[in-house]
Amino acid sequence: MDHLIDPYEVKNGDEVYVISGNIHNPMSWDVKQAKVVQTEETPHIKTICLQNNYCKIEENHVLFKTEQDARNYYEELFH
DSSP: TTEEOTTTOTTTOEEEEEEEEEETTTEEEEEEEEEEEEEOOOSOOOEEEEEEEEOOOOOOEEEEESHHHHHHHHHHHHH
């Protein structure tokens, strides 16, 4: 899938898009922009900053190059 980003290929400062669920409403999903960051405390661990929360990037994360790519993927999955 050409619109996906390999989680191992991202670099500090890259902007990516993710499909994010609402923890208060499991049926509500949205596309969010996130930034790849590496902290001084753990420079070997890549994380994304999403709405002021940090999440370690795992191999099962699905990252997108553009917002439209993420929205198209969401539409393919859920509609």
